[in-house]
Amino acid sequence: MNDTVKTDYRARYEQLLTEFGDLEVNMQRQQNLLHSLLNRVLFAVDKAYPALAKTCQDLREIMRQTGDEPLPIAKLQPGIEYLGEAIRGIEAGSLAPDRNELMAEKDTADQVDVRDFLPLLLER
Numbered sequence: 036m037n038d039t040v041k042t043d044y045r046a047r048y049e050q051l052l053t054e055f056g057d058l059e060v061n062m063q064r065q066q067n068l069l070h071s072l073l074n075r076v077l078f079a080v081d082k083a084y085p086a087l088a089k090t091c092q093d094l095r096e097i098m099r100q101t102g103d104e105p106l107p108i109a110k111l112q113p114g115i116e117y118l119g120e121a122i123r124g125i126e127a128g129s130l131a132p133d134r135n136e137l138m139a140e141k142d143t144a145d146q147v148d149v150r151d152f153l154p155l156l157l158e159r
Contacts, residue, residue, distance in 0.1 A: 066105050
């Protein structure tokens with residue numbers, strides 16, 4: 036291998052390392068944004084619908100346990116889905132669905148992508 040090829044490989048390697056570092060920083064920013072957004076949504080739901088305070092508290096506890104790690108989307112999804120259904124039920128004037136039944140039904144999710152989870156936060 037000549038010196039020019041070695042230099043090209045080294046330059047490309049350094050470029051890839053820089054891009055990887057940038058991706059890690061961006062991913063951490065997205066995690067922080069998701070964490071902040073979820074905290075604010077849970078606070079708003081807690082204040083607007085006191086009957087759902089226990090579910091909000093449970094979700095905040097899951098978030099607290101993760102610390103600096105990425106949010107466990109699969110653990111949070113059942114609670115978020117329950118909140119969405121309960122809010123729709125409350126606003127429609129019907130009773131909220133049974134929390135335990137819904138949580139058990141939804142708790143079988145293995146892995147959930149953040150792109151699948153965010154619409155649950157934004158849906159009314």
